[in-house]
Amino acid sequence: GESVGLHLPTLSVQEGDNSIINCAYSNSASDYFIWYKQESGKGPQFIIDIRSNMDKRQGQRVTVLLNKTVKHLSLQIAATQPGDSAVYFCAENKDSSYKLIFGSGTRLLVRP
Amino acid sequence: GAVVSQHPSWVICKSGTSVKIECRSLDFQATTMFWYRQFPKQSLMLMATSNEGSKATYEQGVEKDKFLINHASLTLSTLTVTSAHPEDSSFYICSARPLVAPRGNTIYFGEGSWLTVV
Numbered sequence: 653g654e655s656v657g658l659h660l661p662t663l664s665v666q667e668g669d670n671s672i673i674n675c676a677y678s679n680s681a682s683d684y685f686i687w688y689k690q691e692s693g694k695g696p697q698f699i700i701d702i703r704s705n706m707d708k709r710q711g712q713r714v715t716v717l718l719n720k721t722v723k724h725l726s727l728q729i730a731a732t733q734p735g736d737s738a739v740y741f742c743a744e745n746k747d748s749s750y751k752l753i754f755g756s757g758t759r760l761l762v763r764p
Numbered sequence: 765g766a767v768v769s770q771h772p773s774w775v776i777c778k779s780g781t782s783v784k785i786e787c788r789s790l791d792f793q794a795t796t797m798f799w800y801r802q803f804p805k806q807s808l809m810l811m812a813t814s815n816e817g818s819k820a821t822y823e824q825g826v827e828k829d830k831f832l833i834n835h836a837s838l839t840l841s842t843l844t845v846t847s848a849h850p851e852d853s854s855f856y857i858c859s860a861r862p863l864v865a866p867r868g869n870t871i872y873f874g875e876g877s878w879l880t881v882v
Contacts, residue, residue: 683806686871695770695857695876696808743805750871751798754808 664761671729675742678723687716687727687750689738696741700726709742723741729760737762767791768860770874777848777881784844785865785877787814787858792872793838799831802855802876814841814858838863848881855879 665671677685683704688696702709702716702725709716725742739747739759743752769788777783789798795816800808812833813821820833832844841860845852857876 688873693876693878694854696872698870698873709837749813750796751810751813751870752808752859753810754800756807 658685661756662700662759664763665732666763667734668731671732671760673729673742673760674728675725675727676683676723676753677742677744679727679744679746679753680720680723682744682746683748684708685716685718685736686726686743686745687714687725688741688743689736690741690757691738699740700747732760732762734762734764736760768858768872770856770858770877772877773875773876774798776879779849779881780847782844782846783798783848783879785856785858785879787843787860787874789839789860789862792860792862792864795838795863797835797841797858798871799833799841799843800857800859802857804855806855811843816841819845843872845879848879850881851857851871853879853881 686701687699691697692695700711700714700716702718708719713730718727737755741757742755768791769790771786775783797814799811801811802808810823811826814833814835814837816835822828830846835841855878857874859871859873861871
């Protein structure tokens, strides 16, 4: 079936470096994508979103890139901090219903 | 602060009993809420769409008679796990979409509810 998947289950980065988390999606009709951060025992926390009519969107220290040609989504975190350590999920909205389909998640570990 | 609240945050129940989890939107109305389940070290899996004033829509493989959903008002959806078994132990998370734009273009998640069935 259709799914949203991630290339790397765990990413370890040095504090201060930039982090890049990748996500592949399979439904070319998806029109809305969201990145979430989830800390242990907590609900997902919205980071940034992007609609299919855009290929890049920037927030505070975060940038999301969307490549519709290869169905690829990435989250870039600049100057990664210890507080960024968490599991990151991409989510895909297939039919504008906001029934989000979540990827498998990437754990980001920030080394001091 | 949280705009979607779940209660209880955690609950332990005996096998065979039922447990109810509430999802409230605190400062907006939502005709649509969603329930997810997350097992340890796994992703969120959509269970059902809760529709205010009508029956919930369940995802394939989710038993509607076991996971009862009631969306009686524009700010409250409840998930009742009936005849709970240890394999139902999980992290249950709800989300809500505001009725009114522009917030209607955003999904808000609750903090989740831990269920342990013993």
